[in-house]
Amino acid sequence: MTVVLMLMLAVLLIPIYVGARDQDVWQRMLAFCSIATKTSIMILVIAVIRSDWAIGVVGVLILSLGNAALMLLAHILRRLNEL
Amino acid sequence: MDEFYIVPIVFLLPLSAVMVVMQTNPYTALVMRGILGAVSALVYALLGAADVSLTDALVGTMLSITLYAIAVRSSLSMRIGAIKLDKNDPLLVPIAKSLSKYFMRLEIVEFPDGDHLNSALEKGEIHCKFDRHETEGCKLLIRVPRLYEILTAAGIPNLSIVLLEKTGAGL
Structure with a gap:
């Protein structure tokens, strides 16, 4: 299972690299979305490795609610271009 | 040393913190x-x-994030007051192009007549006043010195920019 976690960590570095590069704000939002989902899936994997279901519940909550922050931020950023 | 995977995952935290600090655009x-x-x-769950x-x-x-986005959006804007614009x-x-270099937005506030416009400028509700004369051309009266510096440095054609004397209104 730790091999799976290491692989997920390597995959997580890809959107972090994309977010660090100098690009427009929507590319960074995509990277943010990708990272938010990947980290919460990693929390679920950790919960399975340790058989700790308190962490599992938190992982599910972060997976579902973490994207709400993304929606709110995207909505505000979209309205920036309007005069 | 079962849980050696903790160390590289925890290392992501300072990496992303440095990325936040390096940004110039709010x-x-x-x-x-x-x-x-x-x-x-992720790190706390780990x-x-x-x-x-x-x-x-x-x-x-x-x-x-939501509160900061609203705060940044409402503070980084220049409010232009005008009768009809x-x-x-x-x-x-x-104007919008020169302000966008400083990540600022342009916001237009329309007023029914000149009296309301002048009192709003004195109270500090708007940052500048837009005047359009048929003979003298267009004029922008700015209350905030930094905005005046930004717009004069941009060199906008067909628009005369005037900095108003301090009226006692807050920024």
């Missing part, structure tokens, strides 16, 4: 703050603190 810094929040929620992780994801990331006026395009 909006991309907010996106980076979201990435930092996601990574820190270290066994499920309650801290949930609180960080909900309050530390979702609420703070079309949003697509060609004079506004170079």
Whole structure:
């Protein structure tokens, strides 16, 4: 299972690299979305490795609610271009 | 040393924190703050603190990003007061362009007559006043010295920019 976690960590570095590069704000939002989902899936994997279901519940909550922050931020950023 | 995978995952936290600090644009810094929040929620869950992780994801990331986005959006804007000003006026395009270098927005506030416009400028509700004379051309009276510096440095054609004397109104 730790091999799976290491692989997920390597995959997580890809959107972090994309977010660090100098690009427009929507590319960074995509990277943010990708990272938010990947980290919460990693929390679920950790919960399975340790058989700790308190962490599992938190992982599910972060997976579902973490994207709400993304929606709110995207909505505000979209309205920036309007005069 | 069963859980050797903790160390490289925890190392993501300072990496994303440095990425937040390096940003110059406030909006991309907010996106980076979201990435930092996601990574820190992962790290707290990894270290066994499920309650801290949930609180960080909900309050530390979702609420703070939303509040900061609203604060940045409303503070980084220049309010132009005018009696009649079309949003697509060609004079506004170079103004908006020069302000966008400083990540600022343009906001138009319309007033029914000149008295309301002048009192709003004195009270500090708007940052500048737009006047259009048929003979003298267009004029922008600015109350804030820094905005005056930014717009005069941009060199906008067909628009005379005047800095108003201090009227006692706050910035």
